[in-house]
Amino acid sequence: MAIQLEKELNEMQCKAASITEGPVLIIAGAGSGKTRMITFRIAHMLEKGIPQSSILALTFTNKAAREMEARIKELTGKKLNKLTVSTFHAFGVKILRESINNLEGYRENYTIYDQADKNAAVKEAALHTGMGGENLDLYMVNNLISEIKTGRKKWDNTNDVYKKLYDRYLNHMVAYNAVDFDDLIVLPQILFEKHPEVLDAYRDRYKYIMVDEFQDTSMSQYNMVKLLAINNRNVCVVGDDDQSIYSWRGANYQNIVNFELDFPERVEIKLEQNYRSTKNILAAANNVIANNTNRKEKELWTGAAGGKSIEIFYPENEIKEAEFISDLIYRFSQEEGIKFHDIGVLVRTNSLIAVLEEQFLSNNIPYKVSGGQSFFQRKEIKDIISYMRIASNPDDDVNLLRIINTPRRGIGNTTLLKIRGLAEHQECSIFSAMTLITRAEDSSLKDSLRGHIIEFLDLINGYRERFLTGKNMGKTLRNLIEEIDYWGYLITDNSKNEKLARWKFGNVQKFIEFFENWERNPDNIKPTIYDYLNKITLVTRDDVDEEEEGKLNLMTIHASKGLEFMVVFLPGVEDHIIPHARAMEENPNNIEEERRLFYVAITRAREKLFITSCRNRRVMREVTETIPSRFIDEIPSELIILHEPDEVLDTSTALAQFAAMKAKMAAK
């Protein structure tokens, strides 16, 4: 089987896939067949005899990583157990797993904190530095910690009041033996600095590096790539500055410029032919994004036909909007035979999802939601995970506090305060303090209380031992859940709603099954509880979906990146939503990123795009009048069918329009 790049790819794609040596910068526009090019590039490298183990491909999401691996597998028909395709964060986990013992204070059984855990840890640190309470702007402090840690910001006289809190937070994290998401990128680099021999080993191993979604890498992520690639110089980055939509998380598309400076001999390739959208949709997207300054010159073009493929409606309010969209989708499915999974409904904020979801539910439209609260973030699942985390790392105070009295075991606030005082005094973890307090002779604890604490300690210690054997962990988990009587807890806690309790317990059962499946998976050579816990912390969405096929896609625009749909609906295209009021408040320059978001949304559509903008919308409790997004005005009017605000919403016209356009395109 020889891959013929020239036959499979266009000229530019082919060039991009063939140059495997030296630095390459690929600017790949939306829908330009980027994934296809990358897949062929790696397949080509393997065919040339480059060993799998020398290749490192870094992506942004787990989903992208999985997809890339699957496609390479399909193309080459090879087993890919030596190829490293991973997200930046998962790669960080891998490095830390192999070498965290070299970092002072940390141990191998470290816990990864997600946003919620981090919040709790920050609160804790604030409490200890006397900065807690209602005045604390948790969101801001969280950001500050991240910015300082990743080097995006330095201490100055506007923020150094938080230095104490920051130091405390760092100390706590080491004491908890916990790392946050930023640490997964930053700690490996500290490790490399302190132990150049470790860095050399990674440089030796990964001679070829690829980075996907390069516009979304942060400065510290780029530094990591640079560290690894600077000697061998076989590094290929692929990105599109117009699709950079994660700057709030530290993404910096200036990295494209940095790359040009650090690798001046790079070959630069632009993929500008779009294979996805109708001429009409593409023209709209091009016109919108042209309003941004400071972008790489490029113009997407397509050989596809035109057709009036964009329609704009102005429903009365968000309920009418949801009804309209839902009805239209239903008729598309019934009368045009369009599959639900070919339709995407994309929103700017998670809060817009609920109304739509409700409508789809009552119209019996099968749908799946990506983004928002992930399965692993549900309270009942987090509880169970906390038990597992404490069993694997008892020093993790944040998770201990979550479960110490869930289900109720008679350790209330006052007792807890006493224990925490002791922990503070002894500079030890809460778990250790509990052990101490049960042994103290003069302890003022009542016997019953002491009994409760001992019972808890025995429970954790017992299951810790069982989990650490690495055998029958699923069974162990089942026993644990039974022993703490989590079912009984759910029943009493949701005494007014037994159905809810049942549903929650169903989730718990599901979680156990995931865990057992993972444990049984032969790809896991030696499954440990640490590996599992680290893995699920990095999982956000979609990994849990059972049947993907045949379901309507409902998600945020952020979550839609990299996807495409035959028909796309964009609800809530209103000022204050997109561009988002909060974003604009923060910094008026954010308008460009909001525009990029709108651009990403438009370019998801292959054949048809519906934009709706409500005239009134309920936000929290109040109904407010809204105005259409300014971005609508940036689409040339000759490209769209504009329905007047007072026009009665009519799904039939929209449907007929679509049919006519299809017929016209087919005729061409």
Place this chain on the structure above:
DNA sequence: GGGTAAGCAGTTTTT
């Protein structure tokens, strides 16, 4: 000292 019901506020985007 612990448990619990009721009332209340807070939702930009995510690894």
Place this chain on the structure above:
DNA sequence: CTGCTTACCC
């Protein structure tokens, strides 16, 4: 919807 505070009961 749910996490958090508050006030009150056992």
